[in-house]
């Protein structure tokens with residue numbers, strides 16, 4: 017059976033160039049980067065080259081790049097590390113309602129520790145209003161964290177503008193840029209952020225590795241204690257092969273940013289056009305223009321998202337409902353709820369996220385079978401019958 021993967025926002029395959037770069041570091045060059053002998057030095061050199069590479073892409077200094085165990089860990093470090101290190105300065109944190117759970121759960125943890133968190137609303141298009149941020153800031157606000165690109169709907173926030181509001185008042189600004197990498201040219205000087213989180217497996221690199229940019233001078237405490245790895249921000253022997261793979265993956269997505277954006281935009285545009293023409297009562301979630309090019313989040317009125325996913329799965333097509341982390345629960349997505357989407361419609365939301373290996377034939381195939389699937393599910397749906 018033909019297999020079509022349209023779930024690149026959940027994870028991506030490791031590119032062969034990335035895998036090849038990693039392989040020698042599992043056996044031939046297996047040294048511990050902290051050892052002072054030749055094996056260790058070789059690993060250390062490779063590790064520092066990877067750091068340089070990442071720093072250069074972000075316009076940061078290599079001493080501001082810290083490798084972690086992925087996007088979740090980078091977000092945890094940013095939120096808990098700075099909030100706990102700056103408790104004397106204040107106890108108030110601001111984030112948004114549509115963040116990834118890595119941010120939201122870190123904030124909930126801080127609330128249990130006695131800090132206070134404001135969750136900014138978004139409009140029906142998924143955007144945070146800078147005026148709301150201004151209003152939420154208090155004398156004791158120490159950190160603002162707003163995601164760059166939302167993983168469920170693909171919406172891009174006005175990070176430069178939001179960051180300026182915080183920085184003008186001397187407040188740290190963190191952004192979860194996991195979904196922005198490889199889609200947007202990220203420059204930490206231009207954005208002026210203090211911290212920025214990244215992940216390997218969303219950019220055709222390995223899972224379980226990521227990085228965080230931490231601007232020089234930011235007061236932060238580590239989450240894990242031990243040796244002096246990663247300049248004492250993250251104790252534990254570095255996962256050298258994964259880090260090298262991450263840096264290579266970032267280098268490649270960055271190099272191909274324009275051509276891939278164009279390719280993936282062509283695919284989603286053609287896909288959306290075909291569906292609009294063939295499926296009535298379809299709703300696109302999120303602003304049509306302020307989005308990354310590969311992601312579409314759609315609801316088909318009267319149809320359960322899970323049913324569409326399973327029907328597509330039997331035909332070899334992989335898509336997601338909301339975010340992968342919340343599927344399996346029947347609660348509507350917190351992102352779509354925050355956007356004010358009717359729960360019955362939100363239940364039917366499906367995320368299509370295209371990738372570099374998808375083709376126009378994939379678009380034709382999925383757009384060809386989807387109308388029939390939706391029609392069949394609607395014919396047995398009491399929800400839809402009532403509407404007609």
Ligand SMILES: *Cc1c(COP(=O)(O)O)cnc(C)c1O
Nearest residue numbers: 086087088116118167194195215
């Ligand atoms: C995937 C994702 C994360 C988590 O990254 P992991 O490397 O899977 O831990 C965090 N934030 C966003 C926006 C994501 O899409």
